[in-house]
Amino acid sequence: MLRQVEGSAAVAETVARCRPEVVCAYPISPQTHIVEGLSDLVRDGTLAPCEYVTVESEFAALSVCIGASAAGARAYTATASQGLLFMAEALYNASGLGLPIVMTVTNRAIGAPINIWNDHSDAMSQRDCGWVQLYAADNQEAVDLHMQAFRIAERLSLPVMVCMDGFVLTHAYERIDVPSAEQVDAFLPPFEPRQVLDPAAPVTIGALVGPEAFAEVRYLSHARQMQALEAIPDVADEFARVFDRPSGGLVHGYRADDAETVVVALGSVLGTIEEAVDAMREEGVRIGALAVKSFRPFPARTVRAALRRAKRVVVLERALAPGAGGVLSSDVRVALKEAPLDVHTVVAGLGGRPIGGESLRRLFADAGAGRLEPLTFLDLDRERVEAELGATALNGGSGTTVGSGA
Amino acid sequence: MEGTARELEVRVHGRGGQGVVTAAELLSIAAFEEGRHAQAFPSFGSERTGAPVVSFCRIADAPIRTHEPIAEPDALIVQDPTLLRGDDVFAGVGPDAYVLVNSGRGFEELGLGELARGFRDERLLAVPASEIARRHLGRPLPNAALLGAFAALTGALRLDSIEAAIRERFPGDGGERNAAAAQECFALAQRRLSEVAHA
Numbered sequence: 183m184l185r186q187v188e189g190s191a192a193v194a195e196t197v198a199r200c201r202p203e204v205v206c207a208y209p210i211s212p213q214t215h216i217v218e219g220l221s222d223l224v225r226d227g228t229l230a231p232c233e234y235v236t237v238e239s240e241f242a243a244l245s246v247c248i249g250a251s252a253a254g255a256r257a258y259t260a261t262a263s264q265g266l267l268f269m270a271e272a273l274y275n276a277s278g279l280g281l282p283i284v285m286t287v288t289n290r291a292i293g294a295p296i297n298i299w300n301d302h303s304d305a306m307s308q309r310d311c312g313w314v315q316l317y318a319a320d321n322q323e324a325v326d327l328h329m330q331a332f333r334i335a336e337r338l339s340l341p342v343m344v345c346m347d348g349f350v351l352t353h354a355y356e357r358i359d360v361p362s363a364e365q366v367d368a369f370l371p372p373f374e375p376r377q378v379l380d381p382a383a384p385v386t387i388g389a390l391v392g393p394e395a396f397a398e399v400r401y402l403s404h405a406r407q408m409q410a411l412e413a414i415p416d417v418a419d420e421f422a423r424v425f426d427r428p429s430g431g432l433v434h435g436y437r438a439d440d441a442e443t444v445v446v447a448l449g450s451v452l453g454t455i456e457e458a459v460d461a462m463r464e465e466g467v468r469i470g471a472l473a474v475k476s477f478r479p480f481p482a483r484t485v486r487a488a489l490r491r492a493k494r495v496v497v498l499e500r501a502l503a504p505g506a507g508g509v510l511s512s513d514v515r516v517a518l519k520e521a522p523l524d525v526h527t528v529v530a531g532l533g534g535r536p537i538g539g540e541s542l543r544r545l546f547a548d549a550g551a552g553r554l555e556p557l558t559f560l561d562l563d564r565e566r567v568e569a570e571l572g573a574t575a576l577n578g579g580s581g582t583t584v585g586s587g588a
Numbered sequence: 589m590e591g592t593a594r595e596l597e598v599r600v601h602g603r604g605g606q607g608v609v610t611a612a613e614l615l616s617i618a619a620f621e622e623g624r625h626a627q628a629f630p631s632f633g634s635e636r637t638g639a640p641v642v643s644f645c646r647i648a649d650a651p652i653r654t655h656e657p658i659a660e661p662d663a664l665i666v667q668d669p670t671l672l673r674g675d676d677v678f679a680g681v682g683p684d685a686y687v688l689v690n691s692g693r694g695f696e697e698l699g700l701g702e703l704a705r706g707f708r709d710e711r712l713l714a715v716p717a718s719e720i721a722r723r724h725l726g727r728p729l730p731n732a733a734l735l736g737a738f739a740a741l742t743g744a745l746r747l748d749s750i751e752a753a754i755r756e757r758f759p760g761d762g763g764e765r766n767a768a769a770a771q772e773c774f775a776l777a778q779r780r781l782s783e784v785a786h787a
Contacts, residue, residue, distance in 0.1 A: 185620075186626065188613075188617075194727065207780070230599055296677075349630075352625060354629040354655070355612075355613045355616045355617070355627065355628040355629070356626075356627050356652075357651075359619060359689075450655045451653055451655070451785050453652075453653030454653070454654045454655060457653055536656050536657050538656050538659070539654060539656060
């Protein structure tokens with residue numbers, strides 16, 4: 183039903199209608215409204231049977247989900263930022279054991295310095311942990327991707343992260359079609375685990391694997407991710423049939439087919455990018471956008487096909503790999519192979535810095551005019567960083583000097 | 589290809605605990621009640637009681653795609669007049685903007701005479717929303733009353749959809765009392781505005 187509702191509330195209700203049997207989470211901004219909503223639904227009996235387990239940390243939260251999933255329960259958790267880092271060891275266990283846990287990551291920066299606002303540093307830091315990573319462009323897609331995530335996870339026996347921008351989406355009231363229980367039931371069948379830990383028929387999972395077989399186990403993990411490249415669009419098609427709207431998939435092009443400049447990005451900034459594209463199209467600029475919906479697995483072939491007519495690519499990153507540059511753009515460059523394309527990395531919106539349409543239009547115009555460096559930081563306060571760089575040079579280059587009166 | 593029709597962008601200033609975030613949310617629900625598209629969101633800070641808080645609401649007839657904060661609002665709602673002493677409340681606000689302030693005193697009395705002359709008379713309004721709220725709710729929570737005045741001032745939303753949003757958000761007696769506060773402040777705002785029109 184269409185409602186004007188907070189993103190987090192819509193996600194909590196939708197997850198509840200996916201009938202998880204175990205929800206275990208540790209609260210952290212900006213994820214809290216989702217797990218508070220779920221705990222209310224468990225307490226008042228709306229979500230039943232389901233056990234909401236309260237724990238002392240994110241490490242425990244995911245560990246409980248691992249145990250629950252191994253025992254055959256549909257398991258869900260949510261976190262962000264430092265909370266995701268605290269789960270890091272368990273993330274690898276969940277994927278290594280092939281457990282179809284679904285987790286919402288309400289994307290938030292990582293400290294220090296401490297910052298509660300939105301960027302993609304958290305999920306990007308766990309890029310290689312073996313989980314599928316899907317990114318929502320708006321709250322409707324965030325809702326839709328949660329239903330799809332359980333399907334994808336359980337079809338492949340692989341854990342799935344649904345990434346939605348913290349605060350920007352989680353705390354926004356928008357018009358959202360929140361699915362009914364009947365709709366979700368028509369789309370998502372009950373969980374049938376591949377393997378169940380059962381005291382009556384004991385097995386060992388996660389046992390020691392030596393050099394003779396470890397590479398094969400890892401290869402299979404990669405192979406399952408590559409199978410997800412087929413499962414994700416299949417599930418999106420099936421979703422479109424049941425819900426009569428497109429959502430999810432591997433990538434989504436916007437006015438990109440005949441574009442000379444294509445902007446590649448993830449998450450909620452895509453709406454602002456689309457508006458900038460429309461404004462520039464009206465001025466006759468051939469520009470378009472490509473939303474990457476599935477970051478892991480990375481749909482290299484699909485991205486290459488979508489960019490084959492472009493002359494230049496601007497990858498807008500909400501994360502930074504210090505010492506290297508972009509995270510997403512590395513994957514885009516590999517996908518393009520030897521195609522004669524200029525690929526620009528633009529780091530933007532770190533720690534909640536707003537990404538404004540005007541800045542974007544200026545940036546894209548610079549790209550079109552060949553004025554864009556290979557690595558650019560959008561709206562960077564040059565004076566401030568140069569003063570700091572100058573001061574550290576004078577002081578021998580160790581530690582911060584800002585505010586020290588040096 | 590339709591761009592986002594940005595009919596109205598509203599920024600709400602208040603203090604933590606006054607319902608700043610709720611105000612924007614209620615506006616968005618009222619717009620939804622009228623079949624329009626709306627997006628409300630807070631300023632994403634580490635808010636605490638008493639600290640300045642900002643929230644935003646976009647209202648449009650087409651789907652709203654952007655998620656950037658509102659830098660140049662068409663309308664300003666100021667829940668706490670003590671915030672007017674800061675410089676950032678009027679940042680990005682143009683001379684045609686609607687300005688609604690919660691105060692029993694006029695702009696001259698607030699020491700804002702010169703500032704007020706920079707705006708259009710019929711788009712500038714101060715209403716004693718906290719006093720009205722105190723009578724209806726027993727507490728000086730100005731939200732509902734201000735939203736009633738907002739409907740009268742801007743004509744962007746109907747009073748009945750504001751009331752419906754209030755009742756949806758606060759079912760029962762609290763909703764009724766808040767709706768009554770909105771009605772009273774709507775009527776007061778209409779009287780004030782017609783005085784301006786006939787001055």
